[in-house]
Structure formats: structure tokens, C-alpha cells
Amino acid sequence: MRLEDAKPQPGSKKRRRRVGRGIAAGQGASAGLGMRGQNSRSGGGTRPGFEGGQQPLYRRVPKLKGFPMVNRQIYTTINVEKLSSLGANTEVNLASLQEAGILTAVKGPLKILGNGELTVPLKVQAAAFTGTARSKIEAAGGSCEVLK
Known part of the structure; x- marks a missing residue:
């Protein structure tokens, strides 16, 4: 088979409709466009x-800054350096931190951040x-328990 032998199937190629070529041609004058x-x-x-003149969608949506996360989880955060003032083998959770006066405002569930040093072993529930x-708490001999 050669390139010149490649032909479309019979009946697969239709002639294009010539519109706007007079009244007898079927689609004369306005060529079906009104x-x-x-x-x-x-x-x-x-x-x-x-x-249609309305502000288009691509100009209405916010640019560059991204969209806000829909169901964003807000945590009450605390660094491990604040936990170092607690006694050894203390159970640390949201309620105990409030009682100790380390936390004052509660915005949501507790999240532990890794800034600072920790020397005492603690049982942290967050x-x-x-x-x-996590690595600093476990290196100090403590344990981390994730709450749902």
C-alpha cells in the first residue's frame, strides 16, 4: 500500500452546502442567519x-491570592517550649493546659508545634x-496520643 492509495470511504466525504447563492439554491439571501x-x-x-457586556467570569473571580479553604480547621496552637514548665510525666491536654494557666483562649482542638526545647517527659494528648x-516529645521520653 502506498500513500496515494489511501482514500476516504465512498460516501464519507459530503460536499459543503453553498449558502447565500440565490433564492433557488435553498438557503439564499440571508443564508439562514436571519x-x-x-x-x-x-x-x-x-x-x-x-x-453581553456583563462583567465576565474571568474578571469577577479573585486573582492571584487563591480561594479560601472551605471547611478550614482552626486549632488552638502551643509550642513545646511552653510545655517544659510542667512537671515530669504530666498528662497534657486542652483542659489541663487551661487549668495550669498556660492557655487562656481556646479556638478549637489542640495542636502542638515544635518550636523550642523540651527536657521533661510528658504524656501529651492533642x-x-x-x-x-512529635520527635522532641518522644526524644524527651514522653508519648504523643492523637485525639479524634
């Missing part, structure tokens, strides 16, 4: 995204831990 208006003209129509916080 009488007047933007879409009857040559080169008529609008660019993609045009909404909703979330950062990687450095």
Missing part, C-alpha cells in the same frame, strides 16, 4: 468568554502534632 444583527454579519459573533513536635 435578517439583521451581529450574528448575520461576516465575522459576526463574540469572543469566547463574552457575556488533635494534631507537627513532625518536629
Whole structure:
């Protein structure tokens, strides 16, 4: 088989309809585009995204800064350096930190962050831990328990 032998199937290629070529041709005069208006003209129509003068979607949405997270979880955060003032083998959770006066405002579940040093072993119960916080608590001989 050669390149010149490649032909379309018989009946698969239809002749294009020649519109606007007189009244007897079937689609004469206005060529099926109507009488007047933007879409009857040559080169008529609008660019993609045009909404008839209304502010288009691509100009309405916020730019560059991204969209806010829909169901963002807000945590009450505390660094491990604040936990170093507690006694050894103390159970640390949201309620005990409030009683000790380390936390004053509660915004949500407790999250432990890893800034600072920790020397005393603690049993920490929190909703979330950062990687450095977990490693520092366990290096001091404590344990981390994730609450749901």
C-alpha cells in the first residue's frame, strides 16, 4: 500500500452546502442567519468568554491570592517550649493546659508545634502534632496520643 492509495470511504466525504447563492439554491439571501444583527454579519459573533457586556467570569473571580479553604480547621496552637514548665510525666491536654494557666483562649482542638526545647517527659494528648513536635516529645521520653 502506498500513500496515494489511501482514500476516504465512498460516501464519507459530503460536499459543503453553498449558502447565500440565490433564492433557488435553498438557503439564499440571508443564508439562514436571519435578517439583521451581529450574528448575520461576516465575522459576526463574540469572543469566547463574552457575556453581553456583563462583567465576565474571568474578571469577577479573585486573582492571584487563591480561594479560601472551605471547611478550614482552626486549632488552638502551643509550642513545646511552653510545655517544659510542667512537671515530669504530666498528662497534657486542652483542659489541663487551661487549668495550669498556660492557655487562656481556646479556638478549637489542640495542636502542638515544635518550636523550642523540651527536657521533661510528658504524656501529651492533642488533635494534631507537627513532625518536629512529635520527635522532641518522644526524644524527651514522653508519648504523643492523637485525639479524634
